[in-house]
Amino acid sequence: MEKIRELKKNYEDVQIPEELDFVVRKAINTHKRKLKKRSKKELKWASGVAAAVIILTVAVNTNSSIAYAMSEVPVVGKLVKVLMVREYMIKEDTYNAEVKVPAVEGLENQGLQNSLNEKYLAENEKLYAEFSKDIEDLKAAGGGHLGVNSGYVIKTDTDKILSIGRYVVNTVGSSSTTFKYDTVDKQNQILIVLPSLFKDDSYIDVISENIKAQMRQQMKEDTQKFYWVEEGDISPFEKIKADQSFYISSNHKLVISFDKYEVAPGYMGVIEFEVPTEALSNVLVSNEYIK
Amino acid sequence: MKKNKMYGVLEDFIIQNKESHYRLAYSYTKNKEDALDIVQESILKALNSVDSLANAEHIKTWFYRILVNTSLDVLRKKGKLSYVEDIVLEMNSEEKVDIYENFDLQNAMDNLPHHYRLIISFRYFEDLKLEEIAAILGENLNTVKTQLYAGLKRLRIEMEV
Numbered sequence: 001m002e003k004i005r006e007l008k009k010n011y012e013d014v015q016i017p018e019e020l021d022f023v024v025r026k027a028i029n030t031h032k033r034k035l036k037k038r039s040k041k042e043l044k045w046a047s048g049v050a051a052a053v054i055i056l057t058v059a060v061n062t063n064s065s066i067a068y069a070m071s072e073v074p075v076v077g078k079l080v081k082v083l084m085v086r087e088y089m090i091k092e093d094t095y096n097a098e099v100k101v102p103a104v105e106g107l108e109n110q111g112l113q114n115s116l117n118e119k120y121l122a123e124n125e126k127l128y129a130e131f132s133k134d135i136e137d138l139k140a141a142g143g144g145h146l147g148v149n150s151g152y153v154i155k156t157d158t159d160k161i162l163s164i165g166r167y168v169v170n171t172v173g174s175s176s177t178t179f180k181y182d183t184v185d186k187q188n189q190i191l192i193v194l195p196s197l198f199k200d201d202s203y204i205d206v207i208s209e210n211i212k213a214q215m216r217q218q219m220k221e222d223t224q225k226f227y228w229v230e231e232g233d234i235s236p237f238e239k240i241k242a243d244q245s246f247y248i249s250s251n252h253k254l255v256i257s258f259d260k261y262e263v264a265p266g267y268m269g270v271i272e273f274e275v276p277t278e279a280l281s282n283v284l285v286s287n288e289y290i291k
Numbered sequence: 292m293k294k295n296k297m298y299g300v301l302e303d304f305i306i307q308n309k310e311s312h313y314r315l316a317y318s319y320t321k322n323k324e325d326a327l328d329i330v331q332e333s334i335l336k337a338l339n340s341v342d343s344l345a346n347a348e349h350i351k352t353w354f355y356r357i358l359v360n361t362s363l364d365v366l367r368k369k370g371k372l373s374y375v376e377d378i379v380l381e382m383n384s385e386e387k388v389d390i391y392e393n394f395d396l397q398n399a400m401d402n403l404p405h406h407y408r409l410i411i412s413f414r415y416f417e418d419l420k421l422e423e424i425a426a427i428l429g430e431n432l433n434t435v436k437t438q439l440y441a442g443l444k445r446l447r448i449e450m451e452v
Contacts, residue, residue: 007411011318023327
């Protein structure tokens with residue numbers, strides 16, 4: 001019993017950090033905000049999907065040449081859009097899944113459109129299959145909590161640029177959030193990848209250094225912010241991946257995105273850095289996309 | 292109970308017990324940032340799945356269950372925990388008890404398979420009943436008892452469970 005008392009004392013002597021109270025309240029508030037947002041969002045989705053269905057139905061029913069005519073319209077940019085084509089749902093006591101699959105429509109470059117749409121479908125089918133299997137495993141092991149929520153956001157939609165972000169949030173039983181982006185040049189009908197924007201590989205270092213400086217600056221200005229950027233952190237951020245997640249904002253800026261846990265503790269969530277165009281001026285191929 | 296009321300109960304519970312929850316998370320991670328992360332994630336998960344909490348009397352075990360799952364998850368993600376957990380390996384290998392010349396109690400505790408450590412923490416530091424621990428871990432009572440004995444034996448502690 002003496003030994004247990006000793007261990008218990010050590011256990012209780014663990015210092016409670018000052019941030020604990022903040023972290024707890026922030027989590028509660030985050031949840032409240034999310035509830036509000038979600039109820040609005042769901043409404044929007046519902047009407048968006050209904051509208052898309054009506055348009056397609058009408059077009060098909062009235063005149064089949066409409067569909068053909070649509071692809072002939074010269075200003076393609078305006079017609080390119082993103083629709084939700086499929087939705088998977090699981091709703092059981094402790095298991096929840098909501099998976100929304102986007103698809104791009106209206107690109108003249110059918111090859112590009114198909115490859116994007118096939119990718120989105122495959123990603124989500126895989127996610128759904130994995131989740132179903134996790135549920136089976138967990139049930140076999142005696143039950144538990146699991147949730148996954150996947151969907152998409154349109155980050156940018158201008159005459160020229162379309163940036164679609166797809167996210168996966170494991171809400172229960174796991175805790176990751178990942179974001180992946182595709183950015184399409186609607187006028188030239190091409191998919192923009194990060195390396196294609198730059199003259200050579202030196203962009204990796206240029207962007208990384210800029211982001212590190214931003215991280216340090218933010219931490220200095222706000223003690224609640226924390227990034228793994230200093231030596232001595234468990235796995236400090238060194239440089240971005242050559243194909244790091246990114247999108248181009250509607251005001252033509254490059255935005256680099258990091259998944260949860262990628263460069264900071266989980267409470268920081270998914271993180272984005274806008275890289276000032278001046279910092280990139282020496283490495284950009286042109287100012288066509290980024291200004 | 293109405294959902295809103297359950298939210299209120301859960302919020303109060305979370306705020307009142309934050310230190311216990313932090314200690315338990317810390318006993319897993321031995322690291323402040325990760326422990327805070329686990330506490331935060333667990334709260335979000337709990338609030339998101341308040342529907343699955345049918346009876347406010349079960350709030351303690353229900354929340355600990357989420358906390359344990361989240362801890363495992365964070366550790367796994369950080370590569371600090373292998374997928375085949377220690378306990379599985381233990382069960383499949385012949386029993387052996389390491390004997391140390393200089394027996395450092397806390398050190399021995401820290402080196403226990405985390406499952407044993409968890410059961411000991413719940414039983415003696417958080418004063419939970421064995422039945423409650425079994426409910427949290429989703430195991431039957433006898434398994435928990437056996438594991439508690441095994442953990443104590445490793446620490447060379449003789450006592451009535």
